[in-house]
Structure formats: structure tokens, C-alpha cells
Amino acid sequence: MIIHANETYIILNYGLAIIFAIVVGLIVKLPLLPERPMRDSWTLSAVFPTAIIALGLSAIIFKMVIFDLYLGMVVAIIIGIFSALFTKFLFDHIFPKPGGGIK
Amino acid sequence: MNELIGIAAAAVISWINFVIIDTWMGLPESPGVKGADAIGRSVKKRGGDLAGGFFQGNIVCSPDASAGTLLGAVGCYAIGIPEGGFIAALLVYIGNRLCADPGYAGTTGALSITIIIALTSFIGLNPAYYVVGMVIAILTIQGISHTQASILLGKIAKKMGRYTKIC
Numbered sequence: 001m002i003i004h005a006n007e008t009y010i011i012l013n014y015g016l017a018i019i020f021a022i023v024v025g026l027i028v029k030l031p032l033l034p035e036r037p038m039r040d041s042w043t044l045s046a047v048f049p050t051a052i053i054a055l056g057l058s059a060i061i062f063k064m065v066i067f068d069l070y071l072g073m074v075v076a077i078i079i080g081i082f083s084a085l086f087t088k089f090l091f092d093h094i095f096p097k098p099g100g101g102i103k
Numbered sequence: 104m105n106e107l108i109g110i111a112a113a114a115v116i117s118w119i120n121f122v123i124i125d126t127w128m129g130l131p132e133s134p135g136v137k138g139a140d141a142i143g144r145s146v147k148k149r150g151g152d153l154a155g156g157f158f159q160g161n162i163v164c165s166p167d168a169s170a171g172t173l174l175g176a177v178g179c180y181a182i183g184i185p186e187g188g189f190i191a192a193l194l195v196y197i198g199n200r201l202c203a204d205p206g207y208a209g210t211t212g213a214l215s216i217t218i219i220i221a222l223t224s225f226i227g228l229n230p231a232y233y234v235v236g237m238v239i240a241i242l243t244i245q246g247i248s249h250t251q252a253s254i255l256l257g258k259i260a261k262k263m264g265r266y267t268k269i270c
Contacts, residue, residue: 014189039128039207049196052210056193059186095200 013076014058020080021054022046028088042097044087053091054083104227113228113236116219117172118243121212122259124168128208130161131260132267135204138164146253154260154267155253159245165202169241171195171212176233178213179220184230188217 025046026032034041034048044050057079062072131154134140139160146156162169174195178187192213199206216237220230244252260266 037129040205042205049206049210052192052196052214055189056196059182059189059193063182063186063190095197098203 009071010062013062013072014055016073016076017054017058017080017083018051020077021050021083024081024084025050025087028084030084030088044091046084049091050084050087053087054080057083106232109228109232110235110239113223113232114239115236116223116228117176117216117233117237118240120215120219121168121172121237121240122244122256123263124171124212124215125158125162125208126256126260126263126265128168128211129265130167130208131155131158131256131265133157133269135161136164136202146249149250151250151253152257153253153269154265155256156249157267157269158256158260159249159253162241162244165204165209166195166198167204167208168212168215169237169244170198171209171214172216173234173237173241175213175216176220176230176237179217180230180234184221184224185217187230188213188220192217 022032030044030046030050032046034043034045038048058076061075061079065075134143134157139157142160142163143153143156146159147153161167166174171192174191175188178189178191179185181187182190192210195209195213196206199209216233220228220233224230244256257266
């Protein structure tokens, strides 16, 4: 794998999406991390799954959609914000916890 | 790199990746669903280890690091490095939620194998080797001898402090 200049921008965009997802997640009062022991926790937090959703959505958008707004940075920021709001307000309704555990 | 050597190396790396992550995330500690419990107890009845049986049951019943590793490799092969791995991590997480699993193991497995594939691509290990290697790695856990594999998994769980307290 050779990293070209374009790929540097893509990596920067992934970083931006993750940072905005975490920051907006914290603003809408998601906890930074799930409570310990994390492996048994169902709590939605700014790092998990918000950052994972931002990363996955960014990959889908960057791979499938052609964009050139500031080399994709605007798209990355929008994805980050959307991921945080999606996790906070919609995720538990679309993918409820077992036993119908919507908060 | 020679194809056979590449596949063997990828199988070993994938095996270590998913067994360490799944054990660390507590798969041998308890069955996540009834099916995993039934598999664990059946393995124990046949002379295997209960914690190892729970591990095997859990990876059958929901996409844990084994599925994350396989799908991460498939994603990198089909879509590219690292986008395919990131998309796989998201899809594995959604799959986890649908299977009553918090999703830490599967997601971590997909992301870690994406990083590993990106790094080992410099020495000629391509994602296709990891797809085949991971199938072989899962075969050693689920396909050759349930009892022997469960005993090995139980020993690893004991070493990592994740052995089950259920009897």
C-alpha cells in the first residue's frame, strides 16, 4: 500500500468525521465511554458506537459519492455531526436493546 | 510472496487476532444467548471445556471478532483498504445489535484486522490471503474437534483471567 497525497486527505477526512462525531456526541450529552466493565455495557457513548458509525458512513460516502467541497472535509464534518445525532436520538429506536429496552 | 506461505501466515495472524480479542471481550465467561449455553454444555458433556464451549457457542450465535475478522478481510478485498474494513465494522456492529450483543468484540475484530492488513500489505500479504486464512482459522475452532479446541480455548481464557464462573 502506497499512501498518495489524495489518501492523506482521505485519512484527514476520517479523522475529522471521528472528531466531530465525538465532540457533537459530548455536546448532546452522550457519555465519553460506556461504564465499566465496558464489554458488558449497552450504553451508547461518544466513542462507541458513535465514532464507529461515523467511520463506516464516511467510508461508504467517500467510496461511492463524488465530492469536492474542500476536498471532502465538509462532507466529513456533516457525517460526524449526523452520526452523533443519530446515535443520541434514533439508534435505540431502530436497533433496540434485547427485551425491548428502549431507554 | 508465495501464495501458500501467505495463506498460512494470514491464517496464524487471523487466529491470534480473533482468539485474543474474543477472549479479552469475555466470550468464555458466559453465554450471551440460550443457543451459546446449549452449545457450551454439549461440548462439556462430550469431554470438552465449558468456557471453551461458551466461546464456541458465542461465536456461532452472534458476529464476534471471528466474523469481524472475516468480514473485515472480505471488505478490504472487495472494496479496498481501509474503506472496506471500516464499512465491515459498521455492518458487523449492526449485525451484533440484531443478535442481542453489545458489539465490542466484532467491531474491534474488524478494525484490528483492517489495520493488520494495511500494515502487512507492505510485505506482500494481500486481503485475499486473509479471507482464506480466516476460513482456515475458524475451521480449527469449529470444524476439526470441538472438544480439543474448547480445551485450548479454556486454557487461553484461564491465562487471560476470563474463565467462566458458571458450572
